[in-house]
Amino acid sequence: MFFEAKPVTPETLLSETQRLADANYRFVTMSQTVLNERTLRLYYHFDENLTVDELRAGTEPASRPPMTHLRLDVDRNQPIPSVSSVYFCALLIENETQDQFGVRFEGLPLDYEGAMYLEGEVSRAPYFTMTTVKRPLAGTASEDKGGAQ
Amino acid sequence: MNRTTVIPFGPQHPVLPEPLHIKFVVEDETVVQAVPQLGFVHRGLESLVRTKDFKQMVFVVERICGICSCIHANCYCNAIEDMLGVTAPPRAQFLRVIWSELHRVHSHLLWLGLFADAFGFESVFHQFWRIREHVMDICEATAGNRVILSVNVVGGVRRDLTPDQIRWMLEQLNELEKGVLDMSKTMLQDYTVQERTRGIGVLSKNDARLLGAAGPTLRGSGWACDERMRGYAAYKELNFVPVVEQDGDCYARSKVRFYETLHSLELIREALHRLPESELAVKLPGNPDGESVFRVEQPRGELFYYVRANGGKMLERMRVRTPTFANIPPLLHMLPGCKLPDIPVIVLSIDPCISCTER
DSSP: OOOOOEEEOTTTHHHHHHHHHHTTEEEEEEEEEEOSSSEEEEEEEEEEOOBHHHHHTTOOGGGSOOOEEEEEEEETTSOEEOGGGTOTTHHHHHHHHHHHHOOOEETOSSOOTTOSSSOTTOOSOTTOOOOOOOOOOTTSOOOOOOOOO | OOOEEEEEEOSSBTTBOSOOEEEEEEETTEEEEEEEEOOTTOOOGGGGGGTSBTTTHHHHHTTTOSTTHHHHHHHHHHHHHHHHTOOOOHHHHHHHHHHHHHHHHHHHHHHHHHHHHHTTOHHHHHHHHHHHHHHHHHHHHHHSOSSOOOOEETTEESOOOOHHHHHHHHHHHHHHHHHHHHTHHHHHHOHHHHHHHTTSSOOOHHHHHHTTOOTHHHHTTTBOOOGGGGTTTTGGGSOOOOOOOSSOSHHHHHHHHHHHHHHHHHHHHHHHHTOOOOOSBOOOOSOOEEEEEEEEEETTEEEEEEEEEESSSBEEEEEEEOHHHHHHHHHHHHSTTOBGGGHHHHHHHTOOOHHHHTO
C-alpha cells in the first residue's frame, strides 16, 4: 500500500518514538533509501496490536488501524540517535543499517560498530576480490603477479 | 564462586544446521548472556533490484527462503501491484492463498519435527516429516516443484488447478489432517514434551510487544496479531481466525503452530470449494513508480516489504524484513537465565530461518 510518513528530525525522533511506545505501538522495522551521496532517508514503521479481548469484542479485520510511519532524512556523516532506548528490538536493524550504509547510530546498547555481518578483523568482503592482470611486455620475462582471482 | 565460561553455539550445530552463531556466557549451567553473530551467508539479494527488472525479481525473492518462497513472492507482487494500481483477479487471489497455506503447513510440520528432535523425541521428528510428504506431493503435482513453486507473477498467478486436481487435493488433505490429528496426543499431552517445553523460554506479553516479536512467537504470548486478519489476497473472504495462546513459553509456541497447521488445512479446503472463475492475471499498465509497503503472514510471522521505484524497469530500492530478523531480540531476551540443555529448545522455538535473515 502507498503510505504517508510523518517527517521527524534527529531532535524530535526520540520523543515521537516514545509517544508511539506509550500508545502501545509495536516497532515493525526500519527501511532505508539513499536520496543522494550525502542524504539517507530512514523510515520507521510501527503497528498497533490487537489483544484477544479486542478480537472477541468483534473487531473487524478491516477496522485494524493502518501502520504508522516516521520519516527521517539525515546527513550520512552525522550521528543518528538510536531508538533502541525506547524499542530494544531496533538495535538489530540499526546495526544492519550501520553495516550497509556506513552511518553511525548513537546510544546503541549493543554496537557492532559496522561489523555485524563481518567480523571486525575482516577489512573487505571475503568472497569478492578484484585484481588487475598486467600483461608482460613482449620480449621481457613474465613476472608472477598472482593472476586473476 | 560461580565459574564463568563462554560456549559457542553454531554456526554449525547438530540441532540447528543453519549458520547462526551465538556466544553464550554461562555461569555453571546457567546462561547469563547471549550475543549473536550473523552474516555467514549474507547474499545481498536486496541489491539485485538494481540489475533485474521488477518482473524478474519475483523469482529472486522466492529464493530468499525455500520454505516460504511462495509467500515472499506473494508479498512482493502485492507491493508492486499496489504501486501499479492493479489487483490480481479473484481466482488468482484464492490460488495465492491455497499455495501460501500449503507452504505454511509444510513449514509448520517441518518445524514440529525439528522441535521434537531438539528435545530428543526422534520418532516424533520422523512422523511429522513423513506426514509432510503429502504437502510436498501436492506442491509438486500442482506447481511442478516441491519447494520453489514459482506460481506468482506481478498481476496474478501463472498456474491453475483443474477440477481433477482439486478432487485429488481434497483427498490428500484428508490424509494429511488424519496424520496431524494422530500426532496431537503426543505433541500436546505427552509427559516428555511438556516437561521439556512448559515454562521454558517464557516471553511475557509486554516483552513480546516491546521486543518486536512476530508470528507464533508473538501469538504464543497472547497477541492476536496475524497479517491474514487484514484480509490480503482472499483471506478477507475466508473464515480466518488467528490462533492465540497466553503462556508465552516454548509449549505455547508449539501449540500455536500445531493448531495453525490444522486451521491452514481448513482454509485450503474452504478456498478449494469456493474457487471463483476468472482469468489468472491482469495486464500491467506500465512500470511501477513511487513507494509502497506490504505485509503478509509467513509461517514464522510477519513479512515486510518496502519497495521504491522511479517509473523504470528496475526498482530503486527493496527492503525485506523477515520474521526471524524480528524474533532475534526476543530470543536474546529469553535465553539468559535458562539452563544449558534448554538452549536448543528455546532457539528452535522461534523457528529460526537464517536463509531469510541473511537475504
